[in-house]
Amino acid sequence: MKIKALLVAALCGLLPATQAATPTATPNDGSVLPFPPIPSASIAAPTLAESKMVRRAEPNHLPADAPNILIILLDDVGFGLADTYGGPIHTPTLSRIANAGISYNAFHTTAICSPTRAALLTGRNHQRVGSGTIAERAVDWDGYTGEIPRTSATLAKVLGDYGYATAAFGKWHNTPATQTTAMGPFTLWPTGPGIGFDYFYGFLAGETSQWEPRLVENFNTIEPPHDERYHLSEDLADQAIKWLRKHRAFSPDKPFFMYWAPGAGHGPHHIFKEWADKYKGQFDNGWDALRERTFARQQALGWIPADTQLTPRADNMAGWDSIPESERPFQRRLMEVFAGFVEHVDTQAGKVIDELDRLGVRDNTIVFYVFGDNGSSAEGQQGSISELLAQNQIPNTVAQQLAALDQLGGLDALGGPKVDNIYHAGWAWAGDTPFQYTKLIASHFGGTRNPLAVSWPAHIKPDQTPRPQFHHVNDIAPTLYDILHIQPPKVVDGFPQDPIDGTSMAYTFADPKAPGRKLTQYFDNNGSRGIYRDGWYACTFGPLTPWLTVSPGLATWDSNQDIWELYNLKADFSQAANLAAQEPQRLGAMKTLFLNDAKENKVFPIGAGIWLRIHPEDRIKTPYTSWQFDATTTRMPEFTAPGLGRESNHVAIDAELGENASGVLYALGGASGGLTLYMDQGILIYEYNMMIIERYTARSQNKLPAGKHRIEVDTAIAKPGAPAQVVLSVDGQELARTTVKRTVPAAFTASETFDVGTDLGSPVSLDYFDRRPFAFDGTIDSVKVALKSPE
Known part of the structure; x- marks a missing residue:
């Protein structure tokens, strides 16, 4: 009875202060988010006459000149594609951002879609945030669930709590495939509580038709018009512009964070014929010759060091000389369509930049233009009119495809709504010049090195000197926290937070020669893996060969038997000179370092991303x-x-x-x-x-x-x-x-x-x-x- 009496007394406020329970106040320093509410300054007395009403001040946790933020992320475009940096595809908007700011030629992604996006949005390594593979291939090991945990709050969540208006447009690909129905659950949708964007317009899957995309606005499915002039990239630009205008109308006092991530240039490669026709004849002599031309331009521009070596084509990838003359028009047109597709989406990004100018906010908007979430994609293998032919490992010939294409209008049908075309792997390899390999290969930079341009007119002086510091997509979030003087929170929505893995890049904004501050970074995708350490890089190719329909030995692969390579990146920009035989002790230390990082970041079991290729019955x-x-x-x-x-x-x-x-x-x-x-x-x-x-x-x-x-x-x-x-x-x-x-x-x-x-x-x-x-x-x-x- 005494205990009951004490409880009643406590509830009624009758106990002395030393005996009553006192709730712990939420700190107001940003270590715990959301921020605590501002207490009322009003006085509530028994009567209105005795009371006083004073509106509490709106909280402001940001610097007075906090910039707007725009992140542009293209899809499946490699290091050697943009003419901004020596490639064959006209990219006027990327050039515009680069010329107004700075560029990085040693910036890296994760070699694959969902993991790169998760790392970008959280500032953590991809397996640490459950994204070791794409959402559709998720399996039930902690590093591969396809679910960004609440313990790793996104940029949208943190910046939103600090007062930013936030919006995402385009490809999402970070919600488990089984959670994308009209019944949810919606926690991990872009505007769900686990992610935190205020607004989303785009598609949830890894790809979609550009003509008839499977669109979502916030939590609602919507249908595009059946209009011959509709294209998703244009729609995404228009919707982003509309949102910017609403922001100006309804909350001009707030800075904004916009994540603009179109589906281009991921397959299917869909584009209006006139855009593809711009490139007629430009690829007639094939991918080997294109690679040599691109390499020469990269060197002439100073985008790559003068002593860079052009790496060779893999022995099991087809050379242009091996393509029968009867099939070459098909292969050329596939590349023309892709080039037009990429130029078109870059042009749409330019419309968003134009709107920033029109609204008068461009000067204090920091733009990160990430040219690719991984290297160019070799998943088209021999070239395809139906992209998932290769993903399903369905044997077919180009002759079969051409016969089917004839029923659809011939080569003019490529890029149109009746096909889901994707180009030959050889074009992807050329798109990753001067590096070896392609998307899905995390061991070599053909899969992971992507150009980055950053522009912030109010604070970054234009400088055409490439930034050579080794950086990674997980560095963007801490860079933004750094310039906003935000300490990454320790608790968000009651969830203790995982450590940030990225390193701020702000130190490079004014000094292209600043010593690099990112000392270590691991890479892993489908068992292809590597580790960077202070200018050295150790890696192994892994079991999966993207440009082959069937990867030999996949089912019996043993990661312990992999052969590792070693590169001195300070003297070897393109990973051309393997020093494993000359430096066995260093290689051994690097392999140990990889295993330590892998354990810390939930990479085990190594190769978990290929599980469903071996055990398709376990698919989601x-x-x-x-x-x-x-x-x-x-x-x-x-x-x-x-x-x-x-x-x-x-x-x-x-x-x-x-x-x-x-x-x-x-x-x-x-x-x-x-x-x-x-x-x-x-x-x-x-x-x-x-x-x-x-x-x-x-x-x-x-x-x-x-x-x-x-x-x-x-x-x-x-x-x-x-x-x-x-x-x-x-x-x-x-x-x-x-x-x-x-x-x-x-x-x-x-x-x-x-x-x-x-x-x-x-x-x-x-x-x-x-x-x-x-x-x-x-x-x-x-x-x-x-x-x-x-x-």
């Missing part, structure tokens, strides 16, 4: 085996949808048809691959679009009469990639069947969806391309789907 997928849908079911991401194209399944549709019923009953995927069941003037049609190169159909011979019907599709697939037997039945009677000679083993697309009663996004079937989204004109009561065990 829905836990369900049966579903009931109706016409309200749209925009269900393929990674969360039933595996209708790769697993045995049964679909039963209860629908009411009108006379000459038309429209899509359901569709999964898009123009680059998928399947669809639809009605056309009363005829029931099933189509399996096998990544454009093959199409299989089944159709009823007669029209279905008006009225209520049960339509069933039964699909039998022995294992992923195996042939499928597909049977169509109506009201218990078989009407048609087809054999799909091979099926997609993993996924048709990266961002297309499952839709009932319509085919949103790019259309699966060419038959209704001009009628998209080809909404069903009857009534769909239910669509029941059940996965079956293979027979």
Whole structure:
């Protein structure tokens, strides 16, 4: 009873101060975020006459001249592409930022999409923040979950708490694929509480069609117009400009942080024909010759040291001389399309810069233009009209692709909405001049070194001397904290914070010869790995060869057996002279250093990123085996949808048809691959679009009469990639069947969806391309789907 009496007394405020519990005050120094609320200055007395109301002052935790911040991040473009620095592609906006500020020629990324973005936004190493691989390949080791932890607050979160207005545009790719449905959870969406942006407009997946992107605004899905002049890069610029104008109208006293990360130049390479035509003839003599031209220009500009060596092409990568003359026009056009795509997106970035000028805020806006989240992508392998052919490891020939392309309009179809083209790996290698290899290779700078231009007219004097200090994408966040005099918080939203791994680059702004302050940085992607230490670099290639459909020995690879290389970067800019044999002791110490950093940063098990390539059955997928849908079911991401194209399944549709019923009953995927069941003037049609190169159909011979019907599709697939037997039945009677000679083993697309009663996004079937989204004109009561065990 005494304890109860004490509790009551404490609650009623009757105990002396020494006995009552006193809550600990939240410090106001930024070590704990959000900042504590400002106490009221008003006096509340029993009556209004005795009371006094004084509005509390708005808190201001930033320096008086805190700059606006714009980070531009392009996708899948390498060190040797921009003409700003000697490459073949015109990049006027990158040149504009570089000429108004400074450039870095020893700036690094992580070799792959999601990890680079996570490191940029948090200031931490990618595995420390659960992003050791792309979101779609996440596995359940702490460094590879695909979930940025609340213990590593993002720039958006921290700057937002300090008073910045924040917005992100374009590609996100840092939300687990199974959390991207209309039911969330939304914690790790850009505007969710785990990330912290005020506004988002873009797409959540790793890529999307530039013509019919799978767009999201904040938490809501939206559809782009079916307009021949629509393009995602232009839309992203327009939306960013609109947001800047709203910011000026509604909160001009706040600085802003904008993260502008378009999908270009990631595949699919989609662009208007006139932009691709700008480059006609410029790549006629192939990638080997392009690499030599680029190297000469890089040296002439002083972008790379005069004694840099041009590294050779890998023995297992095709040379231009090996390409048959009959296939060369295809390969040339793929590169022309890519070049036009990249110039076009750089031009859109210029519109955003123009708006900063128009609003009068350019002088005090710091711009980081990161030209690529990794090196150029070799994932197109031999060149492709359907990008995920290679990712699914589906054998095919260029001749097969050309035959399919002829049905779509020939070479003029490249870059258009009926294909998802990506160029030959040789072009990617040329795009990474003078370095070895490409995207996905973290051991060599062809995968990890990207140009960076920084402009801040109010504080950085233009200087064309390249900054040679070794830096990394995780250095951008601490650089911003440094110039804003922000100490990284110790606690955010109640979560104790992980240490910042990056190093501020602000010391280089005024001095190109300043000694580098980043002494150590590890790299790892898919078992390809390396470690930098004070001018030296040790590395090993790893088990995965991006430009090969099948990497030999992948399933039996042992990281302990890898052969390591050693480079003295102070004398060898391009990693051309391997000193491993001459410096075995140094190499041994560097390997030990890597293992120590790997353990500290949750890199173990080394090679975790390749797990799903070896064990595809463990892929991220829905836990369900049966579903009931109706016409309200749209925009269900393929990674969360039933595996209708790769697993045995049964679909039963209860629908009411009108006379000459038309429209899509359901569709999964898009123009680059998928399947669809639809009605056309009363005829029931099933189509399996096998990544454009093959199409299989089944159709009823007669029209279905008006009225209520049960339509069933039964699909039998022995294992992923195996042939499928597909049977169509109506009201218990078989009407048609087809054999799909091979099926997609993993996924048709990266961002297309499952839709009932319509085919949103790019259309699966060419038959209704001009009628998209080809909404069903009857009534769909239910669509029941059940996965079956293979027979």
